[in-house]
Every structure is written in C-alpha cells, then in structure tokens.
Amino acid sequence: AQKITQTQPGMFVQEKEAVTLDCTYDTSDPSYGLFWYKQPSSGEMIFLIYQGSYDQQNATEGRYSLNFQKARKSANLVISASQLGDSAMYFCAMSAYTGGFKTIFGAGTRLFVKA
Amino acid sequence: DTAVSQTPKYLVTQMGNDKSIKCEQNLGHDTMYWYKQDSKKFLKIMFSYNNKELIINETVPNRFSPKSPDKAHLNLHINSLELGDSAVYFCASSHGIVGGPNTEAFFGQGTRLTVV
Numbered sequence: 001a002q003k004i005t006q007t008q009p010g011m012f013v014q015e016k017e018a019v020t021l022d023c024t025y026d027t028s029d030p031s032y033g034l035f036w037y038k039q040p041s042s043g044e045m046i047f048l049i050y051q052g053s054y055d056q057q058n059a060t061e062g063r064y065s066l067n068f069q070k071a072r073k074s075a076n077l078v079i080s081a082s083q084l085g086d087s088a089m090y091f092c093a094m095s096a097y098t099g100g101f102k103t104i105f106g107a108g109t110r111l112f113v114k115a
Numbered sequence: 116d117t118a119v120s121q122t123p124k125y126l127v128t129q130m131g132n133d134k135s136i137k138c139e140q141n142l143g144h145d146t147m148y149w150y151k152q153d154s155k156k157f158l159k160i161m162f163s164y165n166n167k168e169l170i171i172n173e174t175v176p177n178r179f180s181p182k183s184p185d186k187a188h189l190n191l192h193i194n195s196l197e198l199g200d201s202a203v204y205f206c207a208s209s210h211g212i213v214g215g216p217n218t219e220a221f222f223g224q225g226t227r228l229t230v231v
Contacts, residue, residue: 035219039156045205045222052216089156095209095218102148102171103209103220105158 002027004094006106013082014114020067021077021109023092032096034075035103036066039089048090051075079111087113118142121206121223128196129231136191136226138206146170147189148220149181150205158205164189165211196230203227 003026013019025034036048051059051066059066067076079086089110095103121138128134140147149161163171167183178194189206207220 031215033215033218037222043203043225043227045207045220045225047219047221050216050219091158093220102160102163103207104160105150108156108158 002029002094002096002104004092004104004106006092006109008109009107010110010112012112012114013079013086015084016081018078018080019082019111021079021090021092021111023075023077023106025073025075025092025094027094027096029096032094034066034068035093035095036064036075036077037091037093037105038086039091039108040085041088045091049077082113084113084115087111119206119208119221119223121204121226123226124224125227125229127229127231130196130198132196133192133194134196134228135193136204136206136228138189138191138223140187140206140208140221142208142221144208144210144221145186146209146211147183147186148207148209149189149191150207150222152203152205152225154202162189162191193228196228198230201228201230 005024032053034051038046049061049064051068063080065078089108091108092106093103119140146165161175162181164183180192183189203225206223209220
C-alpha cells in the first residue's frame, strides 16, 4: 500500500529564515513521483516542486528545494528565506504506477511565518 | 485562460437534494480526478478517470456518480445529500504517465459544498 506521512501539523518560522517540512512515503513501486503543493487561505492548490524516483539530484525551484533521501523514503521540502506570503498549508504527495492513476496526499503541515 | 475550472464555487443545499459539480480542463490532459477535502484539510481521492474510463473508485458511496463525457470534462453528481457530504470538492487533471516529470496534478479552485 502507498502512504504519505507528514508528522508536523504546524510549524513556525521567522521571516527570512529557512524551514524544512518533513515528508516520508511508502511504496513498493520502483517508479514514482513526489510532489509538494501549497494551499493558501484562499483555498487553491498550487504545485510547487516535483522529484522523480530515478532523479539523481534534488529538485529545486526558486526558494523551494526538495531534500530527497531515497533509502530513508523521505522527501522534505526546504523553503529558504521565508516570506510572510509563505504562510499556508503544505501538502506532500506521491503518485506511483501500482497505485493506478492517482496522487495521494499527506495530512499537510500548516506553516506560519512570523514577521 | 483557466486551466481547470469547476462550477459552482459555492453550493449550499438541503439534505436529501441532488446536486452536480462540473469540471473542465483545457490542458489536454488525459487523466482527471475528484478529491474531497474535509474540515481537517485532509485531501482524499474519490475518483480517477483516464481517457474517459473510470480507473479508481475509492470506496465512495453510490450516491456519488462521476461522469466523463469526454477527456476534458469530469462532472460529479451527488444524490440524496447528507450532512457529512459537506466539504470542499476539488477537480484535478494530469498527464496519465504516473510518477514521471510533468505529471503534477493541476487543481480547480474547489467547490465548497454545505449541506444544511
């Protein structure tokens, strides 16, 4: 069975500091994709970053980077230089072939950025 | 142009009514989904369609019936609405190549359903 676990219900970070949001996953499929999404208070789901299971390097997109540790089955999101606008819910997600055509989501982490 | 659009954005209805939510995507994706987000923000997949074919039905009550007239549309019809159906329903789409690059799901803005 596939599973995504986010163990941090809420996180606080000071503006301009970096923060790491944890995500672990479980799948027996060798081919899978890992994703992070942001959901601000307005409710829309915004795709942030993708990491493929065969990618050798960690993905980066602007201030977002994904710390991919395959052996540990972890895919932590690192946000550098936090901004007030980063305050939102963050969801880790995974899609894998054996799971069929679906992306499953973790429970989410609510990030609060303090001025 | 909105990539994934769903209507209505808000839906308030009485218990026992039947309602529909419409979803359309103009991204050329071949896979579409319905997700339910509960009050605790947990996102749970309900249905997945690939090329108009139902691929996944995640033990959703029979009162929920998706319909995909073509690859660009996936509508959700709900019969005999119950209080517990109150949630935000998201439509999404993606390329069907699971797990590969550029396979992220694109979401509609959500439909907040309130059953009273």
